[in-house]
Amino acid sequence: MEILIKASQFILSLSLLIVLHELGHFIPAKLFKTRVEKFYLFFDYKFSLIKKKVGETVYGIGWIPLGGYVKISGMIDESMDTEQMKQPAQPWEFRSKPAWQRLIIMLGGVFVNFVLGIFIYIMLMYAYGEKFLPNENVTDGVWVQDSLATDLGIKTGDKVLTIDGEKIKKFSELTIGFVNGNTYQIERNGQILDKEIPENFISKLVDRGKDAGAILLPRYPFVIAEISEDSPNTNADIQPKDIVVAINGNSIKYFDEAQTELDKVKNQEITITVQRGIETKQVVVKVTENGKLGVGLGQLSFKDLEKLGYYQLAEIEYSFAEAIPAGWNKSWKTLTDYVKQLKKIFNPSTGAYKGLGGFISIGSIFPAEWSAQSFWNITAFLSIMLGFMNLLPIPALDGGHVVFTLWEMITGKKPGDKFLEYAQVAGFVLLVALLLFANGNDIFRLFK
Incomplete structure (x- = not known):
């Protein structure tokens, strides 16, 4: 039952994000009078689970839950419909539109993902506010139970002050701070110490397994x-x-x-x-x-510890006007943290690539019991992550198309159709390789 609840939330979240992302391409395409031949949730290789033609567009649900797409006439995309590109360009086709219109169509999906993520975070701040243990309220320092914290150079009673020079606001942000950071500062017996985060910290963190618990805890009675x-x-x-x-x-x-x-x-x-x-x-x-x-x-729960006088929790309520900057700040931090993690993944010496996960990893972050707050928190995170990933300058992603269009706008020279076809194939091969690696990591961890 637990797996079913997690899987249901994952599919619901993924479906919502895919449909809205593709709408981000679909709406400007229609506004610029560009023909959209297909609008699909999931991929429909060979056959569809559901499909219905309305006007000039076939709407459907495919059987391969790896994403979704809109097939826009006159565009080299996932469908690799090269036969269409051999025919003379028609006024309703993507390739006939001015570069600025094509740029807006291609950026539409990413734009929707970022706006959706920001909107969800704003509404979460307004509906639930924030409840957390401020790091500065852990006045007697941390409790070290894990050898990984010892490897970092932290002892029980140390107070973690900053990571990469940035003050830590929430105690729960310490682990992600160590993942993204390079240096940190602690207070030990009244003395301020500056330390470096070992390059292989992430590798060791991944090797512990996801059920190993936090590396640092507040001190408990x-x-x-x-x-x-x-x-x-x-x-x-x-x-x-x-x-x-x-x-x-x-x-x-x-x-x-x-x-x-x-x-x-x-x-x-x-x-x-x-x-x-x-x-x-x-x-x-x-x-x-x-x-x-x-x-x-x-x-004891943090609430119980607060009642006993051990820790003072922060509980912030936001009006709608206050929730807007709070939601924006949360979105920005989510994005910057993700970018930092991506940089670590592309540095083999950190071992962060071992933590790269696929659908099992993403599905597992959903709770085993339905929680609207948790569901929307995760969906907002995934929306921002999806927006950023699609913006990467890789052919077959929106970012790749954007790069080629910007090149055309700057130089006045449009890349040839053959070049775009080869780039699309190369990008698709790269994405499939990354997909296989990420999901292979998941399977390896399951057996391990």
Whole structure:
């Protein structure tokens, strides 16, 4: 059921983005009186699932869910209809239109993707606002549980101040900051330290697997989740949800402090102080030879941690007027973060190419339960990503057509049809290779 819910959201989001992207080409084409022969969601090689001709255009749904297209008369595109190009140019054909009109038609899909992404982010800011843990509110530093954070040179209690000189606003942005960044600054015991992010950081991050958890966490209190069956303290007066606040009279605030104290008293009987609701109790317990109490560590939500006074969350509500710049800023950050990641992917030494994913990776980012906020957040991200990818100057993408059209407008010389055909084939081969590589990565990770 979980896979079905994720897949349904992915198909819905993808279909919405494809249809609106193609409308971005379709509408200006019709405005400039250019004939559109086909408008398709998904590709229809050999046959269609659904099709219906309305006027001069066939509307349909193909069976290959790798995208969609509009077939515009007199244009060398995915259809590779070279026979049409051998005939004399007709007034309704793409190739007969002025260069500026062809440029607008080609940029229409990208324009819609960017506008859609911005619009969704604006509406999300207006409807839900923002709720997050400000990085500056993690006053006692981070909790390091992962060797990857240690490889970065971070220790428990360090405060991450900036990445590439930019102050981190949200604690949740730390990991993506390390992915995109090159240098960072921390505060350790009152001393400011500048450090470099290892070039192979992304490679190691990918190798951990997507279920490995965050590399950095805010420091948590020692909350007891359960008492293990083989615990030496099954008969001790400790209960789930108890918070350990002192060990042998030494006050502790966080679990990492508790572990330091327990390591000093291995194989000993000690007294711990627990907070149980509004009550505080002292309990005699036995420490194992490994410095454990034989209990599971419980996790609290940020809301619970806020109630206990550990962290102060930020909750921002926006009027519609305020949501416009907030949504724009969110869109811009999404785009710039994506561009930084793309640069890392094209640098083999970072190993970022191993994280490149296909349809399985994209589908997996949707939640296992329906959430309108999550769905639209992901759809906005995908829309901006799709817009940028289509703008890349690769033949077979909108950006490739745009480059050729701009060249014509600047030099006054139109590229020949044969050149455009060969460029289209080369671009298509490149895209298929990237598609196979990305989805191959997905399959490899599944088996791994």
